Amino acid sequence: MDIPTLKTLGWDAYFADQLTEEDLAHVPARVAQVHRDRLGVLTEGGPCEVALPNGHPSGSFAVGDWVLISASQSVMQRRLERRSLLQRRVHSRAGSRNIGEYRLIGANIDTLFITTSCNADFNVARLERYLTLAHDAGVEPVILLTKADMAEDPVAYLAQAQALGADLAVLLLDAHAPDVPELLAKWTGEGQTVALSGSSGVGKTTLTNALTGMSVATQEIREDDARGRHTTTARHLYSLPTGGWLIDTPGIRGLGVSDAATGIEVTFAEITALAAQCKFRDCLHEREPGCAVQAAIVAGEVDPERLARWRKLSAEDTANTASSGAAMGKGYGITKRSKGRALAKQIKTAQKHKKR
Numbered sequence: 001m002d003i004p005t006l007k008t009l010g011w012d013a014y015f016a017d018q019l020t021e022e023d024l025a026h027v028p029a030r031v032a033q034v035h036r037d038r039l040g041v042l043t044e045g046g047p048c049e050v051a052l053p054n055g056h057p058s059g060s061f062a063v064g065d066w067v068l069i070s071a072s073q074s075v076m077q078r079r080l081e082r083r084s085l086l087q088r089r090v091h092s093r094a095g096s097r098n099i100g101e102y103r104l105i106g107a108n109i110d111t112l113f114i115t116t117s118c119n120a121d122f123n124v125a126r127l128e129r130y131l132t133l134a135h136d137a138g139v140e141p142v143i144l145l146t147k148a149d150m151a152e153d154p155v156a157y158l159a160q161a162q163a164l165g166a167d168l169a170v171l172l173l174d175a176h177a178p179d180v181p182e183l184l185a186k187w188t189g190e191g192q193t194v195a196l197s198g199s200s201g202v203g204k205t206t207l208t209n210a211l212t213g214m215s216v217a218t219q220e221i222r223e224d225d226a227r228g229r230h231t232t233t234a235r236h237l238y239s240l241p242t243g244g245w246l247i248d249t250p251g252i253r254g255l256g257v258s259d260a261a262t263g264i265e266v267t268f269a270e271i272t273a274l275a276a277q278c279k280f281r282d283c284l285h286e287r288e289p290g291c292a293v294q295a296a297i298v299a300g301e302v303d304p305e306r307l308a309r310w311r312k313l314s315a316e317d318t319a320n321t322a323s324s325g326a327a328m329g330k331g332y333g334i335t336k337r338s339k340g341r342a343l344a345k346q347i348k349t350a351q352k353h354k355k356r
């Protein structure tokens with residue numbers, strides 16, 4: 001690869017605007033690996049490793065983060081505010097209490113490739129979960145439907161996935177085909193960062209190899225396992241020949257939803273928009289008079305199954321959020337304002353589509 005510039009590493013005005021005069025003595029660096037006591041980073045000068053000052057647990061850093069390091073390139077100084085943050089809740093029990101904490105999966109990711117296959121793996125409710133996770137993180141979701149070459153009627157899967165959002169990008173793929181990098185080039189160009197998610201066996205490794213042009217992914221993850229590092233946090237930032245970056249995300253193969261109200265609102269944007277028109281603010285969209293959601297179901301504009309899935313996911317989110325004060329640790333790095341802005345935009349789009 002050519003010598004990287006900040007721009008090719010994914011730097012832009014969002015990060016530059018955060019720099020103070022004092023910061024100018026430091027060097028911007030992108031986190032490529034998170035180790036127990038240090039970070040592997042990429043700078044314009046090349047890759048290096050930096051120590052974490054006392055009191056900075058490595059768990060508060062994610063692959064993809066932008067940090068400022070000392071000019072001697074030996075110590076991390078501070079982390080810049082994130083544009084997006086993918087994380088997942090991990091459950092552990094302390095005594096009788098169920099403690100929920102967040103494990104960071106990747107930061108400053110532009111696009112999440114949600115991968116599923118055109119076979120029994122395909123599941124609309126699971127796709128909605130991934131969409132919720134992406135929207136809640138401030139990441140644009142793209143659905144990749146692999147094994148299209150093996151399916152009898154791949155277009156039927158395409159139609160079901162596309163029904164989840166008119167603006168949602170959905171692609172049918174044969175992960176082994178040589179045109180995969182070209183088909184995904186729109187999201188993997190210079191400085192763009194993507195992450196891959198999906199259940200086991202859907203083709204994530206195959207796609208990673210296609211995008212990186214190498215077959216390194218699985219090997220590197222295993223190496224880390226052997227040294228006893230927690231497998232789910234051994235993540236890497238891979239440089240792509242197309243100029244972008246790929247974060248592997250072994251941690252989000254299965255997922256529960258918690259404290260993801262924003263993500264649910266965006267994923268189910270048409271229900272969110274309708275709910276705002278219900279007569280009662282606390283309408284449960286069951287049998288209340290003046291319920292705009294039920295009216296849309298009667299009119300055939302909303303699938304009752306979709307409302308049922310919304311209800312189930314919302315209930316799960318509420319239960320998980322309440323059980324552990326999850327909201328406290330969450331959202332750090334992402335302001336409520338930027339989440340709100342993304343939401344407003346998505347809902348506007350949903351309303352626009354409705355009017356057409």
Ligand SMILES: Nc1nc2c(ncn2[C@@H]2O[C@H](COP(=O)(O)OP(=O)(O)OP(=O)(O)O)[C@@H](O)[C@H]2O)c(=O)[nH]1
Nearest residue numbers: 146147148173174175176200201202203204205206
């Ligand atoms: N025909 C065909 N086979 C595929 C496609 N995508 C993946 N496969 C095959 O499906 C199997 C699983 O693919 P992987 O890439 O290992 O899947 P994965 O998501 O990385 O699986 P885990 O590592 O278990 O999470 C392999 O034998 C692949 O060759 C596809 O689009 N078409």
Ligand SMILES: [Zn+2]
Nearest residue numbers: 278283285291
């Ligand atoms: Zn209602």
